[in-house]
Amino acid sequence: MITFITGASSGIGRALALRLAAEGDAMALAARRADLLADLAETITAEGGRALALACDVTDRRSVEAAVASCEGELGPIDRLVVNAGIGSPSPGTDFVTRHVEKTLEVNLLGAVNTIGAVLPAMVERDLGHVIGISSLAGYRGLPGAAAYCASKAALSTLLESLRMDLRRTGVAVTTVCPGFVRTPMTDRNRFPMPFMVEVDDAARTIARAIASRRAFCAFPRSMALAMAAMRLVPRPLYEWVAARPSSPRMSDTSG
């Protein structure tokens, strides 16, 4: 299998790249920090795997297309695309910064669109492939202090859901992954309570299993996924009253 993964320089992307490489995938590693990608490619190669480091910014369509072309040229047609690159930081409505919200949508949503757009047509043509999108349980409902992140992940999840239905009768599978909190540099910065935190290698193992079985949907950890699924069923006025209480945790909290 040839797997192209974005956001491979850190956190979930890095751990998943190591795991998929150990399972035999040839890995095309994409992100902006070329030095970290080169280190990872070296680690994978030293362990007997195949890896190619491709510096690329997912918000720049040409940069993504060039990385995909390099991957196809050096490794071959892409069998698996893992759309993982993402950013997340507080965006409280009381301090709405347009550029910050825009940046979050540019990376998490339009970056995913750029990547899928550069890879999916060839998969459809070959009638073979697998697109895996790393969304989030944070896309289930609007969470206080996290308008930008929640909106980006809700949009990514619905985009993937539509694609899955459109591609149903083709050989291209689509998997939506919705993690809860995973210990990575992204969450290391948070100062609010993060229940049911998962270690990054455990997250990578769960995601790799979902990829291997071409599952449509994978939300974890189970307790957090169930809590968030239940939250979706709570009527809006009650949900907003509970979630917006001053004592409820919010992404913009600075202590905890």
Ligand SMILES: NC(=O)c1ccc[n+]([C@@H]2O[C@H](COP(=O)([O-])OP(=O)(O)OC[C@H]3O[C@@H](n4cnc5c(N)ncnc54)[C@H](OP(=O)(O)O)[C@@H]3O)[C@@H](O)[C@H]2O)c1
């Ligand atoms: N950690 C969690 O609790 C959690 C929960 C649910 C979902 N997720 C999702 O999981 C994904 C990975 O997050 P993480 O926790 O592993 O965070 P992370 O450690 O901060 O890694 C984020 C990755 O995205 C890459 N990236 C950011 N902007 C990019 C850009 N413009 N172009 C290319 N790559 C870019 C970064 O690489 P460079 O900086 O080198 O470009 C890095 O490799 C994200 O989509 C995140 O939303 C995380």
